[in-house]
Amino acid sequence: MTLYSEETTDDDLDVDDLIARVSRALLTEVHLTPKPGLVDIRNSGAHQDMNLATFEKSIATIAPWMEKFYLMGFNTADLEAESVMVMLRPIGIACEAEMLLATESVNTHRGAIFAFGLLSAAVGRLKALGLPVEQNRLCDQVARFCRKLVANELAHNAAKNPSKGELQFLRYGLTGARGEAESGFKTVRTLALPVFKRVLADHNDMQLALLQTLLHLLAWNDDTNLVARGGLEGLYYVQSQAQKLLWEGGVLAPGGMTALQRLDDDLIARHLSPGGSADLLAVTSFLSTFPEGTLVVC
Secondary structure, X not given: OOOOOOOOOHHHOOHHHHHHHHHHHHHHHHHOXXXXXXXXXXXXXXXXXXOHHHHHHHHHHHHHHHHHHHXXXXXXXXXXXXXXXXXXXXXXXXXXXXXXXXXXXXXXXXXXXXXXXXXXXXXXXXXXXXXXXXXXXXXXXXXXXXXXXXXXXXXXXXXXXXXXXXXXXXXXXXXXXXXXXXXXXXXXXXXXXXXXXXXXXXXXXXHHHHHHHHHHHHHHOOOHHHHHHHHHHHHHHHHHHHHHHHHOOHHHOOOHHHHHHHHHHHHHHOOOOOHHHHHHHHHHHHHOOOOOOOOOOO
């Protein structure tokens, strides 16, 4: 598996490089194996309608769209950040439509389009403003784009026919992808990236670092995909099993990889797929290619 985590400065970054980074991050995530309940090289996870080839086709389709998000971020840099979201949304809808056309109506990357569209727009905005393209600045820009998103779209949008996301917020207070973006990818910044960097530094093994990071995400991320499939019971089951594996050392312990495969088989049998955590892992992989940079309060 070819994985990419070389940090470069913003001077090295152009649109083609951005597209390549997004594509590489998404391919890294789907090829990473074994991933409990998720599509990977080993199997199709808890999915009947998609496989590795479906994901690869989807990635090839959506990655070029990142140029449009980038340009919108670049061309609106003189506007208030929170006003840009309404202009990004039509691009996301069009990108999603093309994804569904390529995958024969299978939703492979709706969450990833949301996350990486925002990040690509953030790259464009930083470039236009002449600011360094760094992890903290990217996350800060995403938070600014998404200011009051949860309040506007979940708390104040209890329609007669609420979406799954709205229902999960009303019933359980879960904010899902919107909340993560509004927080400037807090889970990635405070949990996933520190684990990834530590394991990579200690073991110099990208696969181990990513799998251990995924276990931490499974253990602590309130993944709304799991709630949609298995309710709170499904979410808590996955969290407890991941926490148990981490107490035993995770994939770094002897037999850790075999234990992760057993968890994969278990989640497949229970029809549980932590797609939200998979998206955050891809974001972690993407952000790891940039310097950490200046701490910005989101």
